Amino acid sequence: MQQLTKEHFEPISVDLRQAEAIKRPSLSFWSDVWRRLKMNKVAMASMIFIVALLVCAIVIPLVTHNDYFTTDLAGKNKKPSAEHWFGTDDLGRDVFVRIWYGARISLEVGLAAAFIDLIIGVIWGGIAGFYGGRVDEIMMRIADILFAIPYLLVVILLMVVLEPGVGTIIIALTITGWIGMARIVRGQMLQLKNQEFVLAARSLGADSNRLIFKHLIPNALGPIIVTLSLTVPSAIFAESFLSFIGLGVAAPIASWGTMSNEGLPAMKYYPWRLMFPAVFISVTILAFNLFGDGLRDAVDPRLRK
Amino acid sequence: MDNRDTLIEVRNLKKFFSIGDNTLKAVNDISFEIKRGETLGVVGESGCGKSTAGRTLLRLYDATGGDVLFEGKSIMNLNNQEMKAMRRNMQMIFQDPYASLNPRMTVGDIIGEALDIHGLATGQKRKERIQELLSLVSLNPEHMNRFPHEFSGGQRQRIGIARALAVEPKFIVCDEPISALDVSVQAQVVNLLEQLQEKMGLTYMFIAHDLSMVKYISDRVAVMYLGKMVELAESDALYEKPLHPYTQALLSAIPIPDPEVERNRERIVLQGDVPSPMNPPSGCHFRTRCPKAMPECAASAPVWKEVEPGHFAACHLYN
Ligand SMILES: Nc1ncnc2c1ncn2[C@@H]1O[C@H](COP(=O)(O)OP(=O)(O)OP(=O)(O)O)[C@@H](O)[C@H]1O
Numbered sequence: 087m088q089q090l091t092k093e094h095f096e097p098i099s100v101d102l103r104q105a106e107a108i109k110r111p112s113l114s115f116w117s118d119v120w121r122r123l124k125m126n127k128v129a130m131a132s133m134i135f136i137v138a139l140l141v142c143a144i145v146i147p148l149v150t151h152n153d154y155f156t157t158d159l160a161g162k163n164k165k166p167s168a169e170h171w172f173g174t175d176d177l178g179r180d181v182f183v184r185i186w187y188g189a190r191i192s193l194e195v196g197l198a199a200a201f202i203d204l205i206i207g208v209i210w211g212g213i214a215g216f217y218g219g220r221v222d223e224i225m226m227r228i229a230d231i232l233f234a235i236p237y238l239l240v241v242i243l244l245m246v247v248l249e250p251g252v253g254t255i256i257i258a259l260t261i262t263g264w265i266g267m268a269r270i271v272r273g274q275m276l277q278l279k280n281q282e283f284v285l286a287a288r289s290l291g292a293d294s295n296r297l298i299f300k301h302l303i304p305n306a307l308g309p310i311i312v313t314l315s316l317t318v319p320s321a322i323f324a325e326s327f328l329s330f331i332g333l334g335v336a337a338p339i340a341s342w343g344t345m346s347n348e349g350l351p352a353m354k355y356y357p358w359r360l361m362f363p364a365v366f367i368s369v370t371i372l373a374f375n376l377f378g379d380g381l382r383d384a385v386d387p388r389l390r391k
Numbered sequence: 392m393d394n395r396d397t398l399i400e401v402r403n404l405k406k407f408f409s410i411g412d413n414t415l416k417a418v419n420d421i422s423f424e425i426k427r428g429e430t431l432g433v434v435g436e437s438g439c440g441k442s443t444a445g446r447t448l449l450r451l452y453d454a455t456g457g458d459v460l461f462e463g464k465s466i467m468n469l470n471n472q473e474m475k476a477m478r479r480n481m482q483m484i485f486q487d488p489y490a491s492l493n494p495r496m497t498v499g500d501i502i503g504e505a506l507d508i509h510g511l512a513t514g515q516k517r518k519e520r521i522q523e524l525l526s527l528v529s530l531n532p533e534h535m536n537r538f539p540h541e542f543s544g545g546q547r548q549r550i551g552i553a554r555a556l557a558v559e560p561k562f563i564v565c566d567e568p569i570s571a572l573d574v575s576v577q578a579q580v581v582n583l584l585e586q587l588q589e590k591m592g593l594t595y596m597f598i599a600h601d602l603s604m605v606k607y608i609s610d611r612v613a614v615m616y617l618g619k620m621v622e623l624a625e626s627d628a629l630y631e632k633p634l635h636p637y638t639q640a641l642l643s644a645i646p647i648p649d650p651e652v653e654r655n656r657e658r659i660v661l662q663g664d665v666p667s668p669m670n671p672p673s674g675c676h677f678r679t680r681c682p683k684a685m686p687e688c689a690a691s692a693p694v695w696k697e698v699e700p701g702h703f704a705a706c707h708l709y710n
């Protein structure tokens with residue numbers, strides 16, 4: 087064995103500054119989320135689908151030479167062809183174009199409902215959670231009561247009072263839709279407001295505005311965005327469902343729900359009239375849900391199953 | 392030491408939490424003063440109300456009763472504007488280096504927040520001040536655009552110290568600033584706090600549950616048990632001649648680095664667990680575990696009394 091002498095040992099120089107150097111590139115929370123989301127293939131595919139859907143819903147109705155309302159009784163119930171890619175319906179209207187007008191309605195309803203839920207939910211839940219105590223108790227009881235009213239009843243009542251249409255559907259969906267968001271935000275506020283970094287800001291003299299907008303909301307943003315991304319598909323589904331049972335948008339506007347409704351009796355002979363809108367409803371909702379799931383995992387990796 | 396003037400005076404401070412129908416007396420009628428430039432150590436088992444005491448005295452919690460005077464002026468009745476100005480005098484360093492920094496803000500913004508709130512510096516000046524503060528706590532000023540999760544526990548605790556120093560406070564409550572850190576890093580942080588105290592004439596209330604660390608850093612030490620203060624004395628006096636049976640028991644649990652003494656000394660082992668603060672024993676809260684308990688200990692609470700000059704205790708043995 088080799089003899090080890092004192093000369094073999096030399097103290098290595100330690101530079102404290104060097105020891106404290108950070109090698110990893112600096113990543114903010116959101117760039118970290120994006121990095122994790124990119125690794126999730128399903129979520130990325132869903133995202134690409136959603137973006138494509140959005141672009142098509144905006145562009146196709148602008149450039150197509152067909153429209154959604156011109157009837158052509160001679161050419162009704164045509165099979166899919168080069169002229170009419172998705173065939174025609176019982177009034178000879180082009181199903182392909184109607185699908186994209188329907189996409190506009192679905193996305194409009196989904197995004198508008200999610201946006202309104204976001205605004206009301208964050209304000210309501212934020213105030214209740216931040217102030218706590220009696221304020222919280224009263225505000226959350228009101229939410230509970232609203233939540234307990236059967237939702238179809240609300241819709242039917244609204245349809246009686248207001249005229250049927252996209253606006254009415256959005257109102258119907260958001261009357262109770264914001265409660266989920268409010269509960270999430272309230273829970274986050276209650277949890278965050280006693281954290282030491284919030285106390286630290288208070289001991290520096292921060293006012294409520296600063297606490298809410300600089301400390302609480304940014305830290306609750308993850309769950310808020312995830313909830314938001316899952317509100318969109320449920321609103322799209324609700325709109326399709328309401329239109330399908332005849333409580334939705336009125337003719338001649340096309341919505342995927344009304345198209346399915348009209349296609350249903352003809353399912354045996356002209357299956358494309360039901361198939362196309364039904365597939366679009368399913369795939370769109372699936373894509374939004376998968377994207378929301380992926381986003382949730384990316385925002386909080388601990389929640390991954 | 393006694394010719395130093397009083398910076399903080401706490402009078403009968405109380406903080407109760409209501410939990411359901413019950414009242415939890417987390418801090419129950421404590422009084423003491425802290426002299427300018429001194430370090431008052433506060434020790435006690437987990438849950439005895441040390442953090443609550445520190446937070447209530449900074450008005451981070453609304454006190455249930457009592458008063459706190461800063462330089463002779465009560466802070467309990469200040470309005471929002473006056474309190475905001477007062478906050479520049481009194482700061483806090485927190486227990487958990489992971490929870491005490493906002494994970495969504497850069498280190499520069501965390502430290503700079505104090506400057507923003509009080510309008511102390513903007514633009515280039517703000518950046519320079521932040522870098523100066525980082526250097527002051529021996530952190531690399533170039534790291535101001537990093538996020539807290541990129542730092543170690545000890546580094547994070549220094550960021551917390553820099554944040555507290557940004558407003559140039561006179562008084563800092565250090566709430567167990569080292570108990571979450573590795574032993575090797577604890578000494579660094581304590582030394583940093585001592586250097587800063589010397590350089591800036593700071594006054595500390597140093598909360599800990601480890602008596603040996605507190606002895607090293609404190610001029611005087613207060614011992615808490617179930618929301619009450621049971622003993623307060625100069626640290627030498629407390630360690631050499633503890634009066635309260637609880638303090639005696641705590642001290643006897645510290646190993647002495649001399650095998651001969653260690654082998655022969657008597658160790659007081661406390662019986663049972665700490666009772667629930669929701670439902671403390673009548674009379675002296677410590678009586679269920681006190682080796683010297685007497686009948687009168689159950690009947691009435693002992694009074695807080697100056698047993699020897701500068702040495703306070705609450706125990707029937709001295710009443
Ligand atoms: N916000 C609160 N609401 C209700 N009870 C609380 C609250 N904060 C603290 N308590 C209770 O008050 C008591 C004292 O808590 P405190 O955090 O002051 O103890 P501590 O001495 O700092 O303990 P530790 O050494 O674990 O930090 C505990 O029983 C705790 O459960």
Ligand code: SF4
Binds near residue numbers: 675676677678707
């Ligand atoms: S008052 Fe009685 S029970 Fe309490 S510490 Fe003193 S001797 Fe023990």
Ligand SMILES: [Mg+2]
Binds near residue numbers: 441486566567
């Ligand atoms: Mg504590």
